[in-house]
Amino acid sequence: MRKFDTMQFNIEDDWFEYDSLIDLWLPMRLQLKNTNTAIPVLKDPATGTNIQILLKKIKPNVIIETGTHRAGSAKFFVDELSEIHVPNKNYLVITLDIIKSYKDQLSTMDGKPYPKGCWYNILQEEDNFDNIKFVTVDSSKLQALYLVKSILKRNFQSSEDYNILVSLDADHTCEHVFKELMLYSTLIKPGGYIVVEDTIEVWFAGAKVEIQGYNIGGPLAAVIKFLRDTPEGMNFDIANDDFELVRNEDGRCHNFPYGLLKRIS
């Protein structure tokens, strides 16, 4: 494992070959079992594949996700956990969003309304719906951490019973992601992981990016700041190279270069 060194952030790296940010962010759709509905996951398929690889190797039984959107990623995570979790072991996805998304976002990715009600209702028909816990909160606030801890307390007898992976995919400003890292890192045991989504934005900072409200570069800047100012008594490092992640024939890889963090001690 390398020790953190600012020199390793070389955005001249050519390890991926995306033509445009839009190309990268072509989202996935997740077909739900009990309906003809596909819900949108705001991850490109290559990132989805690599997250699957990570989950199968790391085998967490709890995923804490910030940024629910329309719960496509939460459903994707819970499906993965239901496949990999050890029999009789409890598994849970706790997903946080500032917007009460299940009430506010009624349309599919095409802008068409769902056949009946919103995605939340449709998701309720799924077998593992109860394994997803939805929390409406600003994920950068201390209150969010308390809410997550209370869910963990209600669902597990002791902290020995869970192995958490955190996925940060809410507000992408440096300030927000840094606060999230400081909060949720405290839940990670030595050997555990945090995925900081969209660190790849920096590679496109010079490109013409027309995504309103996007503060390009925030997630990677937050990673750098966090590795410098990690909470007392903890040691994290970048762990992307610890895993053999796939790269498609067209060069696509994933959206979190330097964004996989491991708690070393």
Ligand SMILES: C[S@@+](CC[C@H](N)C(=O)[O-])C[C@H]1O[C@@H](n2cnc3c(N)ncnc32)[C@H](O)[C@@H]1O
């Ligand atoms: C990129 S989307 C999440 C995509 C989702 N994880 C997926 O892969 O399908 C970002 C989400 O973060 C939420 N968000 C923005 N600011 C937030 C905040 N301060 N706290 C929690 N969620 C926030 C937005 O409402 C939006 O739903």
